[in-house]
Amino acid sequence: MKLTLFGYGNTTKAIAKKFGNCQIFDDSFNGFAVDKKSGNEFLQSDMFDPNKSEIEITSPGIPPSNHLIQKAKNLVSEYDFFYDDMPYSVWISGTNGKTTTTAMIEFLLKTRGGVAGGNIGTPLANLDKKAPIWILETSSFTLHYTNKAKPNLYILLPISDDHTSWHGDFKEYEKSKLKPIQTLQEGEIAIVPKKYVSLKTDGFLIGYRSAEDLAKEFDIDIKKVDFVEPFLTDALLALATTKILFDEVDYEKINSFCIGEHRVEKVFDTKNRLWINDSKATNLDATLAAIKGLKDKDIFLILGGDDKGANLKPLFENLPKNVSIFTIGENEEKLNKLAFSYDINSTPCQNLQNAINTISKIFTKQNQVALLSPAAASFDQFKSYADRGNQFKKMVEKI
Numbered sequence: 001m002k003l004t005l006f007g008y009g010n011t012t013k014a015i016a017k018k019f020g021n022c023q024i025f026d027d028s029f030n031g032f033a034v035d036k037k038s039g040n041e042f043l044q045s046d047m048f049d050p051n052k053s054e055i056e057i058t059s060p061g062i063p064p065s066n067h068l069i070q071k072a073k074n075l076v077s078e079y080d081f082f083y084d085d086m087p088y089s090v091w092i093s094g095t096n097g098k099t100t101t102t103a104m105i106e107f108l109l110k111t112r113g114g115v116a117g118g119n120i121g122t123p124l125a126n127l128d129k130k131a132p133i134w135i136l137e138t139s140s141f142t143l144h145y146t147n148k149a150k151p152n153l154y155i156l157l158p159i160s161d162d163h164t165s166w167h168g169d170f171k172e173y174e175k176s177k178l179k180p181i182q183t184l185q186e187g188e189i190a191i192v193p194k195k196y197v198s199l200k201t202d203g204f205l206i207g208y209r210s211a212e213d214l215a216k217e218f219d220i221d222i223k224k225v226d227f228v229e230p231f232l233t234d235a236l237l238a239l240a241t242t243k244i245l246f247d248e249v250d251y252e253k254i255n256s257f258c259i260g261e262h263r264v265e266k267v268f269d270t271k272n273r274l275w276i277n278d279s280k281a282t283n284l285d286a287t288l289a290a291i292k293g294l295k296d297k298d299i300f301l302i303l304g305g306d307d308k309g310a311n312l313k314p315l316f317e318n319l320p321k322n323v324s325i326f327t328i329g330e331n332e333e334k335l336n337k338l339a340f341s342y343d344i345n346s347t348p349c350q351n352l353q354n355a356i357n358t359i360s361k362i363f364t365k366q367n368q369v370a371l372l373s374p375a376a377a378s379f380d381q382f383k384s385y386a387d388r389g390n391q392f393k394k395m396v397e398k399i
Helices: 010-019 067-071 078-085 098-112 140-145 170-183 211-217 232-246 251-255 284-292 313-317 332-341 352-362 385-397
Strands: 004-006 023-026 032-034 041-044 056-058 088-093 114-118 133-137 153-156 189-193 204-208 265-268 274-277 298-303 323-328 346-350 368-372
Touching: 004 010, 010 056, 010 078, 056 067, 078 140, 088 098, 088 170, 098 114, 098 133, 098 232, 098 251, 140 170, 153 170, 153 232, 170 189, 189 232, 204 211, 211 232, 232 251, 265 385, 274 385, 284 298, 284 313, 298 352, 313 332, 323 332, 323 352, 332 346, 346 352, 352 368, 352 385, 368 385
Parallel strands: 004 023, 004 056, 023 041, 088 133, 088 153, 114 133, 153 189, 189 204, 274 368, 298 323, 298 368, 323 346
Antiparallel strands: 032 041, 265 274
């Protein structure tokens, strides 16, 4: 059977390489080309004929409004396609913290053969089918297109306004995140925010409102966990996973986990002033979590980018008085209008270098800190959040 692939990103590239003999349609392709070695064909997207396709696998980032999706008759997600070969699986989703939680769970389960993939970086086509556990960071995009596959254990972090331009509105975004709960079978478990424990399911739902709730539910001594928010909840969800699967809580191991780049990452300039790279904070909840962890400081906050149509009012409603804003990027005008309406001090800077230079001139006291936590995606001015974070670090280190 010849596979039809929509888009040519990490997901579909891995499938094309693994199976070969695929037809790949992408809006960036012109005309027709073929790789004789693999048999893969590359076609411009308007050449897709749904009547000549038996199965279509889409790159998760392609929105439902795309003409390829609209024409497809046999559309499946990457998860659906590999579901028959999927071992016991733990899926992790939510708006913020899913990458860290996934990495923490993989860290704890590595000695038991657990491997991580999905949105965290490794496509399912490249995961070991013989591994006893797949740990999958699962995006709302993937969940939207998934109708067959389901997790054995579902870890859901809080859901807040994000990706509304892709889904159409928050309700549809939330609906995608909640989809796996409905598919759980008897004996299977989901750990979910308390507001969702009444949802209909054949599985067992465990609700939480806070890190303290999780610690109490799973008999974890929170004082033995070294992390603070925004990472404490992630660590407790990871420990809850091992408690469910193996009745094990390894404090020493979780405390040895190192948080990755671009998430509340400390950077010092030549004057030994503290700047924090939180470029991975692409929505308002992530930004508010970073601010909460710095409540004893006067914060110079760099905000802005592509906000994906999100409602930013809750960010301004919850900003403490110790925050001054320096705006950059595509939504700069919107941010400054909101700041004015909420009587919050803001300075338009257009781009990251200007923001850093402006802050540096007033960064004079011991209790001050500069924070890049944009509450927006990076693609208006950068290749990725990692590119934004790396450029931020380079600029700061030159001051």
